[in-house]
Amino acid sequence: MIEFLEVTKSYLGMRPILESVSLKIDKGEFFYLTGVSGAGKTTIFKLLMLLEHADSGQILVDDADVERFNAKRTALHRRRIGMIFQDYRLLPKLSIEENTALPLRVAGYRGKALRQKTEACLARVGMAERRKELVKSLSGGEQQLVAISRATVFDPPVILADEPTGNLDQNTAYTVMKSLREINQRGATVIVATHDLNLIRSFRARTLLIKERRIHEVRLVKPEREEMRA
Amino acid sequence: MLFSYSIPRALSSLSVNWRASLNSMLIIAASLSVLGTGVLLYVNVIHFSRIWLSNTTVSLFLGGGIPAVHRDRIVTQVRDDPHVVRAWLVSPREGMEVLGAKLGSDHGLLAGVDIESLPYTVDFEVAAGDREHIHALAAKFIALDGVDEVVYGERALENVRLFFQIAQGVGMFFIALILLSSFMIVSNAIRLSLHTRQDEIGILAAVGATHGVIRSSFIIEGMLLSFAGYLLAIGIIWLGFQIIVAALSWNEATMIVKERAIFFSLDVLLVSMGASMLVGAVGSHVSVSGLLRRIEG
Numbered sequence: 001m002i003e004f005l006e007v008t009k010s011y012l013g014m015r016p017i018l019e020s021v022s023l024k025i026d027k028g029e030f031f032y033l034t035g036v037s038g039a040g041k042t043t044i045f046k047l048l049m050l051l052e053h054a055d056s057g058q059i060l061v062d063d064a065d066v067e068r069f070n071a072k073r074t075a076l077h078r079r080r081i082g083m084i085f086q087d088y089r090l091l092p093k094l095s096i097e098e099n100t101a102l103p104l105r106v107a108g109y110r111g112k113a114l115r116q117k118t119e120a121c122l123a124r125v126g127m128a129e130r131r132k133e134l135v136k137s138l139s140g141g142e143q144q145l146v147a148i149s150r151a152t153v154f155d156p157p158v159i160l161a162d163e164p165t166g167n168l169d170q171n172t173a174y175t176v177m178k179s180l181r182e183i184n185q186r187g188a189t190v191i192v193a194t195h196d197l198n199l200i201r202s203f204r205a206r207t208l209l210i211k212e213r214r215i216h217e218v219r220l221v222k223p224e225r226e227e228m229r230a
Numbered sequence: 231m232l233f234s235y236s237i238p239r240a241l242s243s244l245s246v247n248w249r250a251s252l253n254s255m256l257i258i259a260a261s262l263s264v265l266g267t268g269v270l271l272y273v274n275v276i277h278f279s280r281i282w283l284s285n286t287t288v289s290l291f292l293g294g295g296i297p298a299v300h301r302d303r304i305v306t307q308v309r310d311d312p313h314v315v316r317a318w319l320v321s322p323r324e325g326m327e328v329l330g331a332k333l334g335s336d337h338g339l340l341a342g343v344d345i346e347s348l349p350y351t352v353d354f355e356v357a358a359g360d361r362e363h364i365h366a367l368a369a370k371f372i373a374l375d376g377v378d379e380v381v382y383g384e385r386a387l388e389n390v391r392l393f394f395q396i397a398q399g400v401g402m403f404f405i406a407l408i409l410l411s412s413f414m415i416v417s418n419a420i421r422l423s424l425h426t427r428q429d430e431i432g433i434l435a436a437v438g439a440t441h442g443v444i445r446s447s448f449i450i451e452g453m454l455l456s457f458a459g460y461l462l463a464i465g466i467i468w469l470g471f472q473i474i475v476a477a478l479s480w481n482e483a484t485m486i487v488k489e490r491a492i493f494f495s496l497d498v499l500l501v502s503m504g505a506s507m508l509v510g511a512v513g514s515h516v517s518v519s520g521l522l523r524r525i526e527g
C-alpha cells in the first residue's frame with residue numbers, strides 16, 4: 001500500500017506544485033492521475049521513485065517512510081516500482097534484449113536466469129522474436145512496448161506509467177493500455193498519468209485529478225461533463 | 231555485478247560510442263605525451279648530472295726532478311685510498327697527446343711547448359658515491375712529498391652539484407604541477423564523454439542500479455580510456471626519443487648524449503601506467519558522483 005500524507009513539494013523555492021497532498025493507493029489498483037501539463041503528475045511519480053524529495057509530509061510504501069531510505073535501500077525500492085516514461089527512456093544504441101535486461105544486469109543477474117526472465121518479459125509484449133534489433137530502429141509504439149517489458153522485468157508490485165500513450169497513435173495506444181491492464185490483472189498496482197480524457201473514457205478506472213496543487217477524485221459520467229469531488 | 235554488468239557495459243559503451251571514446255583517448259594521450267616528454271627530459275638531465283659528477287677526475291701535479299721510484303710510490307699511495315677507484319701515472323708526453331686531442335684542429339697551439347718542462351701527473355677517479363670525499367682527498371694528497379698542486383675543477387663540481395640540487399627541487403615541483411594539470415585534463419575528457427551519457431545515468435538510477443554499480447562501469451571505462459591513452463602516449467614518446475637520439479651525431483658532446491641517453495625503466499613505466507589508470511578511475515568517480523548528485527536531487 002502507498003500513502004502520501006500531507007505532502008508538499010516546490011521547486012527552487014517557488015510556489016508549491018503540490019500542497020498538503022494526501023493520497024492512499026491500495027494493492028492491485030488501476031487508476032489514472034490526470035491534470036493539465038505541469039499540474040504535478042510527474043512530480044508525484046518522481047517523489048514515489050525518490051528522484052525528487054518532498055519539502056514536507058510523508059510518503060509511505062508498505063508502512064515504510066521512503067524519505068528515510070539510504071542509497072542502497074533506495075535502489076532496492078526502485079526495483080519494486082516499474083516506471084514507464086512518455087519518452088521511453090531507452091538506450092537507443094542497445095538492442096531490445098539489452099534494454100529489457102538492463103535492470104536485471106545491474107541487480108547482478110547472469111546467464112540462464114537473465115535470459116529466461118528477459119525472454120519471458122519480451123514474449124509478454126510480443127517482442128521476443130525481434131530481441132536482437134536495435135531500439136533506435138523501432139517505432140514509438142514498439143519502443144513503448146520495450147519500455148513496458150523493461151519495467152516489468154522484476155514483476156514489481158507497482159507500475160507507474162507517465163503519459164505512456166502521449167506520443168502514440170490510437171491503435172498503438174490501445175495495445176499499450178491493454179498491456180498495462182494485463183499487468184494489473186496479474187496483481188500489480190498500475191498508476192497511469194495522462195491528460196488524455198479519451199483514453200480515460202476508453203479504459204474506465206478510478207481517476208484522480210490534480211488541480212490547484214491538490215488532488216481531487218473525479219467520476220466520469222458523460223464525455224462532456226466530469227463530476228468532481230474533493 | 232562486475233561481470234554481469236560493469237565490465238560488459240564498459241566494453242560495449244567504448245565500442246558503441248567509439249567516436250567519443252577515441253576523442254577522449256586522444257586528449258588523454260596528448261596530455262600524457264606532454265607530461266611524459268617533460269619527465270623524460272628531467273630524468274635525462276638528472277642522469278647526465280650524475281654521470282658528470284661520477285666521472286670527476288683529480289690530477290696531482292708532481293714536482294720536477296722526482297725520481298721514477300718516488301713517482302710510483304705516490305701512485306701506490308693514491309691507489310691504496312679506499313675512495314679511489316683507479317689511479318694512473320701520466321707522463322708529460324701523454325699529457326700533451328691528451329691535450330692535443332682535446333684541442334682538435336687547434337692543436338698547433340702546443341707546437342712551441344717544451345715537453346721536458348712539463349710535470350708528471352697522477353690522475354685518479356673516485357666512486358660515484360664518494361664525490362663528497364674529493365675535497366678531503368685533495369687536502370690529503372697535497373700534503374704528500376713531491377706533490378705540487380691538486381687540480382679537480384672544484385668550481386665546476388660545485389656548480390654541477392648545485393644544479394643537480396636545484397634541478398631535483400624544481401623538477402619535482404613541475405612534475406607535481408604537470409601531474410595535477412594532467413589529472414584535470416584527463417578527468418575533464420572523461421567528464422565530457424559522461425555528459426553525452428547523462429540520460430543513461432538517469433535511466434540506470436531509475437531501474438534500481440545502486441550508485442556503486444553505476445559508478446563502476448564508468449570507472450572501468452575511464453581506466454580503460456586512460457590505459458589506451460597511456461599506451462599511445464608512451465608509443466609517441468618512445469618514437470620521438472628514438473628519432474631525436476638517432477639524429478644526435480653532430481659532435482663529440484652530442485655523441486655522448488646519443489650513447490648514454492636513457493628511456494624510462496620498466497619500473498617507471500609500470501608505476502606510471504598504474505598512476506594514469508588511477509587518474510582515469512578517480513576522474514570518472516568524481517564526474518559520475520557529481521552527475522549522480524544532480525540526478526538524485
